[in-house]
Amino acid sequence: MxxxxxxxxxxxxxxxxxxxxxxxxxxxxxxxxxxxxxxxxxxxxxxxxxxxxxxxxxxxxxxxxxxxxxxxxxxxxxxxxxxxxxxxxxxxxxxxxxxxxxxxxxxxxxxxxxxxxxxxxxxxxxxFTPIPPWKTQLLIQSVKQAASEVGVKLSADAVELLADSIGNDTQRLYCELNKLQLYAQQQSAALTAEAVAKLVPATTQNSLQLADAIRQGHTSQALTLVADLLAISEPSLKITATLVRQFRTWLWIKLMLEAGERDERVIAKAAEVRNPKRIYFLQQDVKSLRSPQLRQVLKGLLELDVSLKQGQNSTTVLQTKIIELCQLCQMPAREHHP
Structure with missing residues (x-):
């Protein structure tokens, strides 16, 4: 039919x-x-x-x-x-x-x-629904499929780097792959992560740096990173999507730890972290935070997403919410140091 x-x-x-x-x-x-x-x-x-x-x-x-x-x-x-x-x-x-x-x-x-x-x-x-930014494996599969369509050979680490760098921005993915395809014509081997890093701006990595700054309660650093991202025309909704993905992962890690789970493979599966070896480092990230805080931060990020989709001024709403989230993450330090 x-x-x-x-x-x-x-x-x-x-x-x-x-x-x-x-x-x-x-x-x-x-x-x-x-x-x-x-x-x-x-x-x-x-x-x-x-x-x-x-x-x-x-x-x-x-x-x-x-x-x-x-x-x-x-x-x-x-x-x-x-x-x-x-x-x-x-x-x-x-x-x-x-x-x-x-x-x-x-x-x-x-x-x-x-x-x-x-x-x-x-x-x-x-x-044709965008892949949720925390679905790492689906993002990796999307990169593999797109690379096959464009005709670019990528190593496994290059695929992961592209998935981390671009997220679920399909249009940019194909744009970057077309650029890589021109570069790949000069060599027969699959492109490595090192080669991809030189050609593809990793704006998602900067958003992950923003997530780290918020987690540590570093307000000044976080506001500087927001300004830098907006200066290179990074879409505010994409910044928010990366933050949601990262804080969702941290929340899952914290919940599993508070439940008494210590098996890194089990935690990785629940948090949808592809490499269980990352769990040790993610555990260190959330060591000083409590799960209610992470829930509040995630709630705040979802409110930010709604505000942006309603057409509010991206610079103002981002700066205001980032300050609020940094303050939420500063609470443990304040409680331990009255």
């Missing part, structure tokens, strides 16, 4: 999938006849636009190649009129094998609606 349902906030990966489908089914010479891109609005015209898309999808292609109709953010799942659902029920089973209907959403569509249930039964569904 040539029906596709793509959704997710990782717009770069979603658009790459659309481009791949575009290249697969369309003949460039007949593009103007066989390709329709319809951005569905939320106005009264939305139903008409979707009906138009369904009708176009029912039309056999002209000339060579096949037909592709792309509906962007259709209102299915939000405004399911009986006419639109009936038209969808009629269209899906009758689509010509040479016509392809693609529906994309910026966020997950309402799976309880009749129209979306119908689509999920008959469409090829793909989700």
């Amino acid at each position: 040539p029906v596709y349902l793509y959704w997710g906030e990782d717009h770069y990966r979603l658009n790459r999938a659309v481009e791949a489908l575009h290249a697969q089914v369309l003949d460039p010479a007949w593009l103007s006849f066989n390709y329709d891109k319809i951005e569905v609005g939320s106005s009264a015209d939305a139903a008409t636009q979707m009906m138009q898309g369904f009708n176009q999808a029912m039309t056999p292609p002209f000339g060579a190649g096949q037909r592709l109709v792309w509906l962007i953010n259709p209102t299915l799942g939000r405004q399911d009129s009986e006419d639109v659902v009936s038209e969808l029920e009629r269209t899906l089973p009758a689509l010509p094998e040479t016509s392809h209907l693609l529906l994309t959403y910026a966020s997950k569509p309402n799976g309880r609606s009749k129209a979306i249930k119908l689509l999920q039964k008959q469409a090829q569904t793909q989700e």
Whole structure:
């Protein structure tokens, strides 16, 4: 069935999938006849636009190649009129094998609606949600897959460095891999972490330095690092994501230690730390902190994330929250030194 349902906030990966489908089914010479891109609005015209898309999808292609109709953010799942659902029920089973209907959403569509249930039964569904920044293994797999697509050979330590340096920024990942691919043409061996470090700015590492400064309660250093990151146009949401990832790991380590667990492999698995040998050093990091403090810091970081997504001034809200979090982490020292 040539029906596709793509959704997710990782717009770069979603658009790459659309481009791949575009290249697969369309003949460039007949593009103007066989390709329709319809951005569905939320106005009264939305139903008409979707009906138009369904009708176009029912039309056999002209000339060579096949037909592709792309509906962007259709209102299915939000405004399911009986006419639109009936038209969808009629269209899906009758689509010509040479016509392809693609529906994309910026966020997950309402799976309880009749129209979306119908689509999920008959469409090829793909989700393009950013990988959570603390899912280290998934980030590493993402780097391996992208490197394979671009045609770059990377050593294991280079893969890990890229995952740490870039996080879940897919667009930047492919940009850096394309740059590395040009460099790799000069040698046949896989690129090492040393070579990657020279070519890829490790902004995530600077965010990890910020996490360390907060953990130690070094307010002045933390504010300087924030200013440096913003000066190189590091996205504030990416900074926050790295901090969430690091403090989440520290919290898991502390909780496991307070529960009496001492097996580094067990702790590593619970905290999703790929290398159990890192656990010793992470234990030292949280030695002077208590789990309620780490919970409060993580809560504060999630509040920061919400504030940034609501459009508040990134510099002001970052500086204010960083000062607050540093003060939270200074509490043990104050308690031990009245």
